[in-house]
Amino acid sequence: MPSPAAPALNPAERLLNLVIALVNTNAAMTKQQVRTAVAGYSDAPSDEAFERMFERDKDMLRALGIPVVTVGTGGHTDELGYRIDQDAYALPPIDLTPAELGVLSLAAQFWQDKTLQTDINRAMVKLRAAGAGDPSADALAGLAPSVRAVGDAYGPLMEAIEARRAVTFSYRAAYNGAVLTRHVEPWRIAARDGGWYLMCFDRDRQAPRVFRMSRIESRVRITGPTDAYEIPDFETDVMLGKAHGEVRQAVVAVRPERAGALRARAKPVPDGEREAYNGRLPRPAGGADGGADDRADDRAGARAGWDILEVPYRSLSGMAAEAAGYGAALVVLEPQAVREETLRRLTAAAALGSGPETGSTAGTQAEATRG
Amino acid sequence: MAERADDRLLRLLGIVAYLDGAGPVPVADLAKRFGTTPAQIQKDVDALWVSGTPGYWPDDLIDFDAASIDRGVVHLTEARGMTRPLRLGTREAVALVAALRAMKATGAVQADPARSAVVESALGKLTDATGEAASAVDVRLAPGGDRQVVAAISSALVAHRRLRIRYVTSSDVVSEREVDPVRLHTQDEYAYLAAWCYRAAAPRTFRVDRILEAVETDVPVQEHPGVGEPSAEIDFAALFAGGSSPLATIRFAPRARWFAEEVPVESVRNLPDGDFEVTLRVTNPGWLRSTLIQLAPYVRSVAPRPLADDVAGAAREALDVYGASSVPRDGATSANHH
Numbered sequence: 028m029p030s031p032a033a034p035a036l037n038p039a040e041r042l043l044n045l046v047i048a049l050v051n052t053n054a055a056m057t058k059q060q061v062r063t064a065v066a067g068y069s070d071a072p073s074d075e076a077f078e079r080m081f082e083r084d085k086d087m088l089r090a091l092g093i094p095v096v097t098v099g100t101g102g103h104t105d106e107l108g109y110r111i112d113q114d115a116y117a118l119p120p121i122d123l124t125p126a127e128l129g130v131l132s133l134a135a136q137f138w139q140d141k142t143l144q145t146d147i148n149r150a151m152v153k154l155r156a157a158g159a160g161d162p163s164a165d166a167l168a169g170l171a172p173s174v175r176a177v178g179d180a181y182g183p184l185m186e187a188i189e190a191r192r193a194v195t196f197s198y199r200a201a202y203n204g205a206v207l208t209r210h211v212e213p214w215r216i217a218a219r220d221g222g223w224y225l226m227c228f229d230r231d232r233q234a235p236r237v238f239r240m241s242r243i244e245s246r247v248r249i250t251g252p253t254d255a256y257e258i259p260d261f262e263t264d265v266m267l268g269k270a271h272g273e274v275r276q277a278v279v280a281v282r283p284e285r286a287g288a289l290r291a292r293a294k295p296v297p298d299g300e301r302e303a304y305n306g307r308l309p310r311p312a313g314g315a316d317g318g319a320d321d322r323a324d325d326r327a328g329a330r331a332g333w334d335i336l337e338v339p340y341r342s343l344s345g346m347a348a349e350a351a352g353y354g355a356a357l358v359v360l361e362p363q364a365v366r367e368e369t370l371r372r373l374t375a376a377a378a379l380g381s382g383p384e385t386g387s388t389a390g391t392q393a394e395a396t397r398g
Numbered sequence: 399m400a401e402r403a404d405d406r407l408l409r410l411l412g413i414v415a416y417l418d419g420a421g422p423v424p425v426a427d428l429a430k431r432f433g434t435t436p437a438q439i440q441k442d443v444d445a446l447w448v449s450g451t452p453g454y455w456p457d458d459l460i461d462f463d464a465a466s467i468d469r470g471v472v473h474l475t476e477a478r479g480m481t482r483p484l485r486l487g488t489r490e491a492v493a494l495v496a497a498l499r500a501m502k503a504t505g506a507v508q509a510d511p512a513r514s515a516v517v518e519s520a521l522g523k524l525t526d527a528t529g530e531a532a533s534a535v536d537v538r539l540a541p542g543g544d545r546q547v548v549a550a551i552s553s554a555l556v557a558h559r560r561l562r563i564r565y566v567t568s569s570d571v572v573s574e575r576e577v578d579p580v581r582l583h584t585q586d587e588y589a590y591l592a593a594w595c596y597r598a599a600a601p602r603t604f605r606v607d608r609i610l611e612a613v614e615t616d617v618p619v620q621e622h623p624g625v626g627e628p629s630a631e632i633d634f635a636a637l638f639a640g641g642s643s644p645l646a647t648i649r650f651a652p653r654a655r656w657f658a659e660e661v662p663v664e665s666v667r668n669l670p671d672g673d674f675e676v677t678l679r680v681t682n683p684g685w686l687r688s689t690l691i692q693l694a695p696y697v698r699s700v701a702p703r704p705l706a707d708d709v710a711g712a713a714r715e716a717l718d719v720y721g722a723s724s725v726p727r728d729g730a731t732s733a734n735h736h
Contacts, residue, residue: 038403043410043449047460051451051479064452087404092487117482121527127520134497143493148433149408150490155431156412157483158419166516169555172501172584174537188534189488204652204672217536218500221587221660241659263536287566288608291544309719352688353570355716370720373713375694380710381703 041067042084046093046111055098055108085109091149092116118157128154128162139176177216177223180240183247184225187213190253193230197245198238206244212256216240217263226266228256237267277346278361280308280333285356289349293336304335309358335360343368351376409434410442410449411484414460417474418481422463425470443472450478491528492535498524500537504584505548505606513552539584543606550612551591554579560617561593564610569684572610573597578619582606594622643679646686647701650674654696657689673698680705687712 036044044066049056062068062077071077085095093116098108123131131154135147180196187194191212198209211227214235218224222239229236278296281289296304340346347368350359354373359366409432416431417423429436443462450459461476486494498521507513554561561579566572577593580601584590589606601622645664650657652672663678680686683705690697690709700706 039401039406039410040445040449042403042407043445046407046411047450047478047480048452060452066449066452066454087407090487091404091408092484092490113479113482116484118485119527121523123520123523124516126516127523130498130501130517130520131494131524134494134501137497137500138493145405146487146489146493147497149405150486150494152405152408152412152432153484153486153490156416158416161430166513167501167507169552169579169581170501170504170506170584171581172497172504172506172539174497174500174539175586185489185492185534199652199655199668201652201655204655204668204674215534215536217538218586219538222656239659242655284572285570287570287572287610291566291607291610348692351694351713351716352692354688354691354712355719356570358719370717372691372694373716373720375697376691376713377710377717379690379694379697379700379713380707 036067036070038067038084041065042087045084046088049095049109049111050113052110055110057106057108061109092153118153121154121157123154125160125163126166128160129164129166132162132164133167133170133172136171137173139173140178140181142182143177174218175221175223177218178240178243180225180243180247181216183249184213184216187247187249188215188258190249191256191258192249192253193251193255194247194249196243196247199242199244201239201242209238210250211236211238214258214261215263217267219263219267224267226261226263235261235266274339274341275362277338277340277350277359277365278304278335279338279350280304280335280358280360281353282332282356283334286353289338289353289357290336293338296335296337301335304360307360308333308335333358340365347372406442408484410446411480413439413442413472414446414474414477414480415483417472418477422466422471422473425472428472439472443467486528491524494524495521495528496535496537500539504539505543505545505589506552506582506584509545509549509552539586540588540607543589543609547606547609547612548582548589550614551579551582551606551609554612554614555582557614558619560615560619562613562615563604564612565604566608566610567684568605568608568682568688570688576615577602577604578622580622594620643681644702645677646680646705647675647677648690649698649700650676650693651696651698654693657693661689683708691716 045061048065058081061081062071068077068080071080088095093111095109095111098110131151135151138144138147183194193210193212195208195210197206199206210230212230213225213227215226216223217226222241225238225240227236227238343365347365350357350365350369351372359369412432413428425436425439429439446460447462448459460478463473463475466473498517501507502514502517502521507517550561561577562574563577564572564574575595575597577595579591579593581592582589583592591604591606591609593602593604595602650673655674658666658674658676661678663676665677667675669675687709690700691713694713700709
């Protein structure tokens with residue numbers, strides 16, 4: 028006699044009873060058997076309500092990694108039966124040391140997104156159920172790695188990558204700010220230098236493309252059939268175009284004690300080469316030691332007022348931006364291309380103010396409307 | 399807040415699978431293992447006790463030793479076959495593996511062979527068990543600064559010793575400080591040292607790539623109440639804090655969009671022509687001046703006027719220095735100089 032233990036079981040307990048029933052059944056259970064025999068399902072007030080409940084529960088179990096398989100019940104009906112194979116869902120033996128568990132616990136704090144935290148907490152519950160001792164945090168004491176939030180696009184993109192399905196979204200282009208709808212086949216998402224990127228095949232352009240996820244302006248919608256494409260083998264950094272630019276050296280003159288962060292990766296120009304730069308240094312102008320204008324003193328003064336450093340860089344515009352940011356405390360001597368790009372930034376910045384002679388109060392708005 | 403049904407189901411199944419191999423376990427230990435409260439474990443045990451195979455006669459049910467429960471110990475006597483721990487789903491494996499791979503590549507882990515080894519072995523066992531390439535997500539964090547600096551910080555954190563550091567601020571001012579290290583956050587493109595700073599007599603966060611030198615002293619760290627409560631998140635709001643600082647409004651061309659994405663701003667307004675306008679609090683004028691010069695070709699306007707003049711003035715001063723330099727403007731290089 029089916030006698031559910033309580034009149035209205037909560038969903039977790041109903042799911043638990045479904046799992047136990049479908050694991051222990053001899054061959055399979057039909058839907059009707061589930062409805063009449065498994066605790067919680069006889070609560071369904073109608074056929075439709077039962078169908079919805081059962082379908083939702085199967086989806087939830089699949090999402091947890093407990094697939095409900097469908098089998099023919101044999102005999103003369105074509106009714107389907109359901110069961111769960113423990114072999115299909117069991118975790119292979121995994122023998123984690125306390126230190127390794129400690130590392131995994133730290134990984135659990137790595138994500139800022141709710142969906143990813145849920146994923147990782149589930150993984151931890153499963154691993155903790157598999158035994159092992161208590162985690163030990165000693166190995167990584169004091170460390171707290173984390174990555175910035177991916178955002179809402181993560182869920183649908185992961186689902187699409189798993190099922191090899193296409194997605195659409197609207198995207199704001201960086202070069203002109205226009206928002207367009209994109210149709211892509213997602214391959215991978217990656218975090219580099221504080222940004223999240225979607226690597227994919229762009230169906231509109233018929234070419235591989237990288238999108239910056241913070242510029243996706245709509246919900247990501249999954250469309251089309253599963254297994255619609257294959258994901259090729261590729262290197263994240265190659266596709267992002269990073270680690271490509273070779274390391275080059277710039278030569279800069281820096282005021283003593285200034286540009287500390289740049290100094291941290293720079294080194295002084297070798298003694299033999301210093302002389303070549305001394306003659307090209309700016310005078311220690313603007314508030315150096317009083318009257319260093321004496322011609323005879325010029326070279327010595329220049330030498331005293333500036334350190335000459337060699338700085339490695341990969342990106343010309345990045346190097347120029349950094350150099351310009353130090354203002355009058357740093358002068359780029361070489362190469363000429365970096366020097367010119369630095370001057371371009373400084374010139375643009377100098378134009379932002381009202382200037383000493385023009386005093387127009389409406390200037391900022393007016394002169395800035397078009398670049 | 400009500401717990402989600404699927405999360406509770408995972409724990410219910412987890413408890414049975416774990417107890418099947420573990421023998422009697424105190425309620426408190428179970429609570430700790432599964433990250434919940436003893437009261438919740440009691441409820442879980444009550445729910446398990448009445449669950450089982452259809453029929454639900456006593457022999458059909460999951461069973462516990464009642465006498466043990468009364469002593470606060472959970473002793474499973476019948477598992478109804480639910481003895482196998484669940485395998486990790488694809489998304490779960492992805493989340494774990496991507497985090498571990500990112501951790502493995504950080505300077506703080508690389509700096510210490512013992513740490514590298516334990517992260518490596520955890521990663522190996524995990525990928526063995528999941529059998530997934532898990533390459534759907536690829537995260538790389540900041541390299542984390544100078545190797546010797548990172549090594550000194552890591553070592554001081556483990557040994558609980560004070561550090562002496564030389565630090566350059568974002569306004570380009572160098573100072574020497576003694577600090578008690580609390581935590582090394584690696585977040586995205588930068589690593590940060592959270593510490594008690596004796597110079598400021600207050601908790602401070604230092605960007606590791608701006609620490610020019612770090613030396614571990616033999617002075618043990620002291621207790622500083624309220625400093626470094628476990629929190630993986632960096633309080634960017636506090637780093638850029640200051641509700642009373644003046645507001646600035648800057649209009650950018652589209653190419654500078656990263657500014658709105660990476661700098662904590664009060665608001666962003668997208669304009670019809672693709673430009674965008676951000677409003678932010680000026681808590682660090684030196685940093686803002688330097689950043690606006692860097693981005694100047696993409697800056698359309700800066701308000702209020704004194705801020706714009708400050709940026710332009712600094713740029714003009716720099717242009718004067720370049721003008722005074724004797725480098726020929728036709729692009730001669732050192733190779734053919736002299």
